[in-house]
Amino acid sequence: MQTTKEKKPLSLFWAFVPVLGMILFLGVGYITLNLRAEPMILLSAAVAAAIAYFHGYTWNDILDAIVEKLAKAMPAILILISVGFLIGAWMIGGTIPMMVYYGLKYIDPSYFYVAAFLLTALTATCTGTSWGSAGTIGVALMGVAVGLNLSLPVAAGAVLSGAYFGDKCSPLSDSTNLASIAAGSPLYAHIAHLFWTTGPGFIICCIAYTAIGLTQHIGHIDTPQRIIEITTSLEAVYDFNLLVLLPPVLVLAGSIMRQPTIPVLFLASAVAMLCAFCFQGFNLSQICEAVIGGFKLSMIPNQEAVAAFPADVSKLLERGGMVAMMSTLVICFCAFTLAGAMSAAHSLEIIIAALLKGVKSVFRLIVTTLISTVLICGITSNGQLSVLLPGEMFKETYKKFGLAPTNLSRTAEDAGTVVEPILPWTAAGVYMATMLGVPTLEYLPWAFLNYTGMIFAVIWAATGIGISKLPKKEQA
Numbered sequence: 001m002q003t004t005k006e007k008k009p010l011s012l013f014w015a016f017v018p019v020l021g022m023i024l025f026l027g028v029g030y031i032t033l034n035l036r037a038e039p040m041i042l043l044s045a046a047v048a049a050a051i052a053y054f055h056g057y058t059w060n061d062i063l064d065a066i067v068e069k070l071a072k073a074m075p076a077i078l079i080l081i082s083v084g085f086l087i088g089a090w091m092i093g094g095t096i097p098m099m100v101y102y103g104l105k106y107i108d109p110s111y112f113y114v115a116a117f118l119l120t121a122l123t124a125t126c127t128g129t130s131w132g133s134a135g136t137i138g139v140a141l142m143g144v145a146v147g148l149n150l151s152l153p154v155a156a157g158a159v160l161s162g163a164y165f166g167d168k169c170s171p172l173s174d175s176t177n178l179a180s181i182a183a184g185s186p187l188y189a190h191i192a193h194l195f196w197t198t199g200p201g202f203i204i205c206c207i208a209y210t211a212i213g214l215t216q217h218i219g220h221i222d223t224p225q226r227i228i229e230i231t232t233s234l235e236a237v238y239d240f241n242l243l244v245l246l247p248p249v250l251v252l253a254g255s256i257m258r259q260p261t262i263p264v265l266f267l268a269s270a271v272a273m274l275c276a277f278c279f280q281g282f283n284l285s286q287i288c289e290a291v292i293g294g295f296k297l298s299m300i301p302n303q304e305a306v307a308a309f310p311a312d313v314s315k316l317l318e319r320g321g322m323v324a325m326m327s328t329l330v331i332c333f334c335a336f337t338l339a340g341a342m343s344a345a346h347s348l349e350i351i352i353a354a355l356l357k358g359v360k361s362v363f364r365l366i367v368t369t370l371i372s373t374v375l376i377c378g379i380t381s382n383g384q385l386s387v388l389l390p391g392e393m394f395k396e397t398y399k400k401f402g403l404a405p406t407n408l409s410r411t412a413e414d415a416g417t418v419v420e421p422i423l424p425w426t427a428a429g430v431y432m433a434t435m436l437g438v439p440t441l442e443y444l445p446w447a448f449l450n451y452t453g454m455i456f457a458v459i460w461a462a463t464g465i466g467i468s469k470l471p472k473k474e475q476a
Contacts, residue, residue, distance in 0.1 A: 007056035014055070015350035018048035018342055031425075037385070038334045045338040052345035066340030069392075073181045073336055080181075080325050080332075082265040083128060083172045086247075086272075088320030091295035092287055093272030094238040094280050095247050096126045097317065100137065101234045104227050113154055113209035116141045117162040121202075123316075124166025126248065128173040130421075131428070132319060134163045134435055142436050144227060154212055156438040157446025161205050164418050165449050168194050171251065171261065174328040175417045178384055181332070182391020183398075183409035187261050193406035196466035197414050201452035208448055233313045236305040239279040247272040294321030331384050339392040352393055365401055366411055366461035369394055370454055373415035383428055386416030404468040414453035422450045 022044035029035040049062050090096045100123055120141070124133040138159040145155035167173045171187055180190040247268040254264030269291065276282045276290075286299045296318055297306050342348050355372065359365050369390060377386035390412045398408045421428040424440040433440045444450075460466040 010051070010055055010345055010347060010350055012350055012354055014051055015342075015345075015347040017051060018044050018338070018347060019351065021047040022338070038330055041331070041334040041338050041385075045334070045341045048338060048341035048347060049344070051347070052341065055345055057345050062341055062344040065344035066337050069336040069340040069343065070333065072184070073332070077181065077329060077332065079171075079187060079261050079265070080174060080177050080328060081322050082262050082269075083174070083177065084320060084322040084325035085291045086265050086269045086320075087127060087172055087324075088291040088294055088322075089269040089272035089276070089287075090126070090247060091317060091320045092280065092282055092290040092299065093247065093275040094240065094244045095272055095275070096123075097234050097238050098240045098244050099123070099126050099248075100316065101231055101238075101240060104137075105231050111210060111213050112145065112150060113158045113213045114206055116145075116155060117158040117165075117205050117209050120159050120162030121166040121169075122162075124163045124173075125170045126166075126172075127319065128167065128170040128176075129319075130163040130167035130173075131431060132316070133166060134159055134432055137316065138163060138436060142438075150216065151212075152436075152438050153442040154209075154446045156432075156436040156443035157448065158205070158209050159436060160421055160432055160443060160447040161201075161449035164421070165198055165202055165205070168198050168413060168418065171265070174325070175383060175387060176413070178328070178332060179387040179391065179409040179413050179417070182388045182395070183405040183412065184391075184395055185405040185409040189404075189406050190409045193404075193410045193466075193468060194413060196460055197410060197453040197456040198449065200456050201449040204452055205448050229310050230313055233305065233309045236308075237300050237302050239281075241279065244272075244275050244279065247275075290321065292322050294319060294324050328384070332388065335385060335388040336392075339389070343392075348393055349396075352397055355393075356397060362401055362403065362464070362467060363461045365394075365397065365403075366407070367458060369408065369411045370415040370457060373412050374419060374454075377416045377420050377426065378423055383417045383420040383426070386420065387412040390416065399470065402470050404470050406468050411457055414457045418450050418453050422447055 022041065025040035025043050026037060029040045030037045052062055053059070087096075104119065120133050120137055123137045124130050127133060141159055142152065142155055145152055168176060169191060170176060171191060176191065176194075177187060179185075180187045183190070185193075250268040250271060251264060254261075254267075273287050273291065276287050277284065281301050282290075282299060290296075290299065297309070297314060300306050339348065355368060356365070359368055372393070373386055373390045376389050377383065387409075391408060394408055395405065398405060420426045421432045422440065422444045423429050424433070429440045432443075436443065
């Protein structure tokens with residue numbers, strides 16, 4: 001006959017062991033040995049589960065806690081899958097290529113830095129990826145900067161700022177979706193709340209990059225050859241017209257009207273798929289493959305034009321599809337498994353109580369969140385974990401302070417996702433330095449948007465401006 005074990009409360013040491021395990025596994029496995037992060041997170045979850053078990057909790061207790069975490073995140077996870085569907089539809093329908101085409105075609109070299117910032121921001125907003133935007137349009141713009149004999153660190157800073165501004169504004173971004181998932185914040189409410197910190201950064205970037213460009217007296221020159229190659233390639237395979245831009249208009253209208261996210265995304269996808277069939281010459285089989293497996297250049301009827309594509313265009317177009325979101329979903333499931341295993345024995349509550357000891361104001365709470373997020377980002381070198389873990393850790397605490405979850409999701413983005421590329425040892429820092437050809441510490445001073453968010457987060461926390469409260473019913 002099975003007897004029920006007595007559940008013993010954890011000490012702070014045992015509650016903190018899974019966190020130490022995560023730091024060890026990620027530090028040795030992910031950073032040093034270049035292993036994937038997901039198994040390292042699951043090992044940390046196994047440590048948390050073992051500690052819970054030996055303190056009297058059964059496997060069913062642990063499993064129930066994990067399932068509860070995943071169940072709460074499932075609506076937002078469905079949005080992530082819908083985003084992959086949407087990007088594939090927008091690629092094959094010509095929506096994203098059309099935006100990139102006109103952005104490059106009318107760039108004015110005398111305002112190169114601010115144009116690089118705005119164009120990369122537009123591309124990242126449309127595609128939902130800072131890495132993809134920097135690795136495609138960003139690389140092309142860096143080539144233009146070399147040809148114009150401009151400052152490469154400033155150009156890289158402008159590209160990076162634009163890439164991360166667009167990423168944070170995009171409902172297609174995986175990190176933006178993950179932040180809203182972890183904090184329990186509605187996606188569009190999270191994006192709107194981000195403008196309190198990214199909005200001032202955007203204005204600073206526009207003014208600063210314009211001033212820097214004007215002081216260099218570039219003057220008018222002919223359109224660089226690299227941009228001509230990209231725009232010529234795009235117009236050779238796509239039929240651009242105003243109806244192709246209808247899908248992003250629908251997403252914007254749905255956001256403004258506060259309509260449910262998933263139906264809006266699928267409506268915008270359906271319109272893009274119709275454009276692909278009517279204007280771009282793709283058949284139904286190719287359209288279905290693009291929204292599921294991603295758009296491929298081999299689908300384009302004019303393969304002679306494809307053969308002449310620059311490498312930058314190939315990197316830009318081949319993306320999207322529901323399958324492309326699987327890697328993000330896997331790390332999301334692993335992170336919530338860890339959070340569930342820790343919450344089974346109330347490890348997270350014990351750790352948070354220790355972290356927040358003496359924190360009795362909103363200002364100190366937000367500053368504590370900022371510091372914790374930067375430390376998690378620096379220790380794990382992983383931007384996704386840096387928004388997932390703080391969201392799980394501080395979610396209930398923000399509610400106790402009467403704060404809406406949008407404050408937490410915004411703070412995690414300000415100190416996690418956006419800060420990651422200016423830390424030289426992180427995955428994003430290494431990637432951006434490699435793609436843009438400029439060392440991280442050289443472009444850091446010029447990547448204004450990547451650190452102004454934290455500055456304004458502290459200012460708003462101190463003044464109370466831009467701090468959203470829970471509705472009175474939820475506070476009660």
